[in-house]
Amino acid sequence: MVPALATLLVFQLLGETVVRTLGIPVPGPVAGLAFLLPLLAWRPAWLQAVRPTAQTLLQHLSLLFVPAGVGVMLHLNRLGEEALAIGVALVLSTWIGLVVAALTMQALMRRPRGAAAAEDRS
Numbered sequence: 001m002v003p004a005l006a007t008l009l010v011f012q013l014l015g016e017t018v019v020r021t022l023g024i025p026v027p028g029p030v031a032g033l034a035f036l037l038p039l040l041a042w043r044p045a046w047l048q049a050v051r052p053t054a055q056t057l058l059q060h061l062s063l064l065f066v067p068a069g070v071g072v073m074l075h076l077n078r079l080g081e082e083a084l085a086i087g088v089a090l091v092l093s094t095w096i097g098l099v100v101a102a103l104t105m106q107a108l109m110r111r112p113r114g115a116a117a118a119e120d121r122s
Contacts, residue, residue, distance in 0.1 A: 016029070
């Protein structure tokens with residue numbers, strides 16, 4: 001189990017390193033899994049070695065949500081007292097995010113294709 005866990009962590013580290021070095025907008029663990037996939041296809045013995053550890057991690061994935069749940073339960077009174085402010089902040093931030101994304105998309109769609117390539121070269 002330890003070698004399999006080490007393999008998963010090494011590929012996660014490799015993914016994080018590549019993503020941060022190249023500035024790719026992809027999570028490092030996802031890139032690490034993308035690097036791991038060809039290795040597992042090339043060496044099926046590695047797949048059999050990693051599978052039990054991966055399945056165990058996936059079975060206990062819900063444990064990662066425990067700290068957030070504890071935080072909510074710990075501050076439940078405060079959340080109730082400030083429910084209006086939290087609700088308004090959530091609604092406004094959602095609407096602002098949607099408007100900014102829509103305006104950005106409109107601006108990018110109006111730009112001619114050649115202008116983007118010329119701008120990148122300069």
